[in-house]
Amino acid sequence: MSKRRNRSQHIDLADLPAFAAGPDFSLRAAREIPKPKDWQVLQRGCVILFQADLRDPHAQEYGRNGQEQRGIDVLGRRNGDPDHFVGVQCRHIKAPMKKAKILKDCREALTIKAGLKEIIFATTCPSDTKATDAAIEVERELRAEGHDLKVVVYSWSDLELMIAQHSTAYNYFFPSAVASSAVQSSVRLDVNSVSAIADAVAAVLQPSSQPAVPADVKAPASNSEDPALHARIDVFRDLFRTKSLFLPAKEGLMDIQSKEDLSGKPWAKFRIETNLGSIAISLGKHEEAAALFEKAYEARPTDCNAIANLALARTIQGRYDEAMILARAALNAKPRSEQAISFLLQAAARSSWHGDPETLIPADLVGSVHADMGLIEFLRKRDVSRWAQRARELARNHMDLPEFRRADALALLELALGPDAFVGKPGSVSREDLDRAATDMLALAENCLTNAFADQHDLLAFVNNAAVLLRLSGRQADCEALLVRAMPALPGQSQLRRLLALSQVAQDRPQDAETVLRGDLDPESRLLAAELVARRDIKDAIKLLEAIDAGEANRVAELKWRILGDLERDGFRFDHIRRWRSNWRIRRVRLCRGSER
Numbered sequence: 166m167s168k169r170r171n172r173s174q175h176i177d178l179a180d181l182p183a184f185a186a187g188p189d190f191s192l193r194a195a196r197e198i199p200k201p202k203d204w205q206v207l208q209r210g211c212v213i214l215f216q217a218d219l220r221d222p223h224a225q226e227y228g229r230n231g232q233e234q235r236g237i238d239v240l241g242r243r244n245g246d247p248d249h250f251v252g253v254q255c256r257h258i259k260a261p262m263k264k265a266k267i268l269k270d271c272r273e274a275l276t277i278k279a280g281l282k283e284i285i286f287a288t289t290c291p292s293d294t295k296a297t298d299a300a301i302e303v304e305r306e307l308r309a310e311g312h313d314l315k316v317v318v319y320s321w322s323d324l325e326l327m328i329a330q331h332s333t334a335y336n337y338f339f340p341s342a343v344a345s346s347a348v349q350s351s352v353r354l355d356v357n358s359v360s361a362i363a364d365a366v367a368a369v370l371q372p373s374s375q376p377a378v379p380a381d382v383k384a385p386a387s388n389s390e391d392p393a394l395h396a397r398i399d400v401f402r403d404l405f406r407t408k409s410l411f412l413p414a415k416e417g418l419m420d421i422q423s424k425e426d427l428s429g430k431p432w433a434k435f436r437i438e439t440n441l442g443s444i445a446i447s448l449g450k451h452e453e454a455a456a457l458f459e460k461a462y463e464a465r466p467t468d469c470n471a472i473a474n475l476a477l478a479r480t481i482q483g484r485y486d487e488a489m490i491l492a493r494a495a496l497n498a499k500p501r502s503e504q505a506i507s508f509l510l511q512a513a514a515r516s517s518w519h520g521d522p523e524t525l526i527p528a529d530l531v532g533s534v535h536a537d538m539g540l541i542e543f544l545r546k547r548d549v550s551r552w553a554q555r556a557r558e559l560a561r562n563h564m565d566l567p568e569f570r571r572a573d574a575l576a577l578l579e580l581a582l583g584p585d586a587f588v589g590k591p592g593s594v595s596r597e598d599l600d601r602a603a604t605d606m607l608a609l610a611e612n613c614l615t616n617a618f619a620d621q622h623d624l625l626a627f628v629n630n631a632a633v634l635l636r637l638s639g640r641q642a643d644c645e646a647l648l649v650r651a652m653p654a655l656p657g658q659s660q661l662r663r664l665l666a667l668s669q670v671a672q673d674r675p676q677d678a679e680t681v682l683r684g685d686l687d688p689e690s691r692l693l694a695a696e697l698v699a700r701r702d703i704k705d706a707i708k709l710l711e712a713i714d715a716g717e718a719n720r721v722a723e724l725k726w727r728i729l730g731d732l733e734r735d736g737f738r739f740d741h742i743r744r745w746r747s748n749w750r751i752r753r754v755r756l757c758r759g760s761e762r
Contacts, residue, residue: 198325198339199596200289204257210337211239211255211287214324217331219251220244227252227277236274243283250279254286261293262286262318268303271316275307283315292320336671337639369578369633370626370660371545378443379458379474380504380535381406382436390430397421398436405444411616415444435464439474449613449620455481469495473502476512485516496527503535510539514546534563541572553579571609574602578630581637596638603634607647614651625655632664636671644668659687666693675700688713 201207208226216224224241239253252274256262271284286300296318304316319327328334381402384395398421405414418437427434442457455478462475476491492509495502510522522543523531530536537559544552553576560573581594610631618624628651635644648665655661662685666678675697682694691713699706 198328198335200321201257201338202597202600204255207257207287207289208238208255210334211253213337214287214328214331214334215239215241215251215253215285217334218327224251236270237277237281237284240277240279249282251283251285252277252279252281254284256286256288256290258288258290261290261296261320262288262299263296264299264302267296267299267316267318268306271303271307271314275312275314282313283317286316286318287324288319289321289324292322296320333671333673369575369582370629371575372623372626373620378446379439379477380470380502382439382470384436385432390432394421394425394430394433395436398433398440402436402440405440405447409447409612409616411444411447415441418444431464435461435468435471438464439470442474442478448616449618449623451481451620454478469498469500469502469505472498473505473508476505476508480508480512480515483515485512485518488512489516489518503530503533505535506530506533507535507539507542510536510543511546514543532562534566537563538568538572541569541576545572545575552576567605567608570601570605574606574634575630577602578606578634578637582633599634599638600640603631603638603640603643606631606634607643610647610651614654617654621655624651625658625660628655629660629664632661632668636664636668641668641671645672659685659690662687663690663693666690666697670697 201210212224212226216222219241221241221244223245224239227237227240236254237252238255241251241253243249243251254270254274267286270286274281274284290296300316300318304314307314307316328338384390384392384399398418401414401417401421404410404417418441422437425433427437438457438461442454442461445451445454445457458471458474458478462471462478465471472491473495476488476495479485479488479491489509489512492505492512495505496509506526509525513522513525522540526536526540541556541559543549544555549555556576557573557580560569560576563569564573577594577598581599606627610627613624613627618627628647632644632648635641635647645665645668648661648668652658652661652665662681666681669675669678669681679694679697682690682697685691685694691709695706695709695713698709
């Protein structure tokens, strides 16, 4: 529940359910905020911090990397005073600054035209009395020379205290603490808080399937078939495998099919159908892929890879027992298809088979790329206890492959939002983990959008998960750009609308967020819209809330009346709200008791 507010106050942005962004100052100040990973992150964060601390929305980076900045990274005005300029130098350092360096940088900063009244050194080093004394000495020395100037050196602990005072800065520097239902230092959000609205936004959407693209099938070692023909097939194979140019590769392979006489060339036919099937999987056209793998099998029915790919086709078609039989046959063939172990585990995960999946893996394939990919898919699909932790352990051995980076990102997101998550806890989910995972999932989502990925469910999962990870890692602008691009391809998805609105709120654009949610009839979207409206007009927000048909005893109803109760405490006391909430609680208790009988 939010705190009691005076009637004259608006609801602050920090109280909006933007991934529960808004713990009070004492809670924020009690947490250790992780240091930025590099000077660029520190400098961007200092812009946000000093816009708030100086009360100057126009504070900005002074110049850009490569320009002569003369010791100043951020330039602003104290309280907007046009005659009181403040220069901030951002120093991502480990050792405290010494007097000589402070004095040198101050003299350089005093040459800029603004005529600085304050010079602040925002550093990541620990607190140090010598650095503080050095700043005082430099200030006295410069004042003696006639400069009306204040010089301050902030250590990281000083900056942490400042950051905790401003929710926008806190959201930037410590996104993982405000971006999920789990925070650092074992402090958890109240599960009954209004921020539960955002739980539906901060959710992992599991893709329906993640079939591995069949392994590359090379040209025959002998010259039994036209080498030039197989060289042309190689060109189009490389287009989609190494450059993700799926549509040009598909067109090129189909052109060969239409113009070449492939009778008597089963290997070439097999390779073309197999590559077309792989392209279809990459484009989310799974049924089409299954049909193509069937054609490839007809061309070379004794080929171990053709048998393995037919197993994958049967899994796509829901014929899981057949798929397992075929995958075992491909594994036992001589030569064998090592990728068949991945297809065997994928089929087993969806079948009625029960047992330890690791017993399906031949001893010499334990730890292999194909075995680990299939095992990750099995654990995820069966939702095995601690699957995400186990998946990350397996993926860690193959992070040079994009398939494993994506699997790791999905597992990491599950951990970051799960009930046992402590984002930032050493060895669990770090800020660097989140940023890398966001980059990998963003690449996947953008690739799917570029290539008109056909499976709408999986496309939604890829976009949603990328957007949530971007929000978690504080990359609100990237999140917004992705969602704006994705929404025409995924029309009517309230989940994405809410994510977009929250990314805009985090960028201090609540009016844009209201526009995004306008007309969305989804109850959770309307709840979020009402909270946005409440920051400027509580009466209008109450009207929006009362218009939501939330039913009797469900989560949306509970949130609706909890928010109305919060607004009521702001000075709008409605007896009918109190009566309805009381009656609703009684009805809820009766329903719960009835379900227990």
